[in-house]
Amino acid sequence: MKLCPCGYYGDPKRQCTCAPQQVRNYLNRVSGPLLDRIDIQVQVPAVPFKELSADTAGPSSVSVREKVVEARERQARRLEGSGVFCNAQMGTALTRQHCRLSNAGLSLLEKAMERLGLSARAYGRIHKIARTIADLEGSETIGMSHLSEAIGYRSLDRSIA
Ligand SMILES: [Zn+2]
Structure with missing residues (x-):
C-alpha cells in the first residue's frame, strides 16, 4: 500500500513530494477503521534491485x-x-x-x-x-x-x- 499520493512517504532513500496535509488526507481516507483491523503494520521501503539479487544470509x-x-x-x-x-x-x-x-x-x-x-x-x-x-x-x-x-x-x- 502506498502511504501518500506520490508513494515515497517514509522511504529512506527518496523524498516524498506531498504536503503533510495531503499525506494526512490520503492516509485518513484509506485508514482509520481499516488500519485498526490490521494486526501488524510495517513500513517496507522499496528494495533496490542489487539487494534483491544478492545472496543474503537471513535465517533459513x-x-x-x-x-x-x-x-x-x-x-x-x-x-x-x-x-x-x-x-x-x-x-x-x-x-x-x-x-x-x-x-x-x-x-x-x-x-x-x-x-x-x-x-x-x-x-x-x-x-x-x-x-x-x-x-x-x-x-x-x-x-x-x-x-x-x-x-x-x-x-x-x-x-x-
Ligand atoms: Zn508523497
Missing part, C-alpha cells in the same frame, strides 16, 4: 518454521480448555489473563497510546502481539523489548497521528 526458512511451531505449541498449551488455541484468537478476558505487563510496561504502553493516539482495539492488539513476540523467544513473561517491538508494529497509526 527451516529454523524460522521451527520457532513458529514451538511458539504455536506454547500458545496452545497455555490456552488449553479455553476454546481457542492461539494468541490472535484471544478475546478481552483471555488477553487480560495471559498478557500481563509489568508496571514499567504498562506505563510505557500508556505513554505510547497517548503519543500515537491509539484506539482501544490497538491497545488489545499490542498486548497480543507482545505476547506472541515473547512466545517466539520462548519467554513466559512479556518483557520491555517484546512490548516496544509490538508498539513499533503500529507504525501507520503513528503516521496518521
Whole structure:
C-alpha cells in the first residue's frame, strides 16, 4: 500500500513530494477503521534491485518454521480448555489473563497510546502481539523489548497521528 499520493512517504532513500496535509488526507481516507483491523503494520521501503539479487544470509526458512511451531505449541498449551488455541484468537478476558505487563510496561504502553493516539482495539492488539513476540523467544513473561517491538508494529497509526 502506498502511504501518500506520490508513494515515497517514509522511504529512506527518496523524498516524498506531498504536503503533510495531503499525506494526512490520503492516509485518513484509506485508514482509520481499516488500519485498526490490521494486526501488524510495517513500513517496507522499496528494495533496490542489487539487494534483491544478492545472496543474503537471513535465517533459513527451516529454523524460522521451527520457532513458529514451538511458539504455536506454547500458545496452545497455555490456552488449553479455553476454546481457542492461539494468541490472535484471544478475546478481552483471555488477553487480560495471559498478557500481563509489568508496571514499567504498562506505563510505557500508556505513554505510547497517548503519543500515537491509539484506539482501544490497538491497545488489545499490542498486548497480543507482545505476547506472541515473547512466545517466539520462548519467554513466559512479556518483557520491555517484546512490548516496544509490538508498539513499533503500529507504525501507520503513528503516521496518521
Ligand atoms: Zn508523497
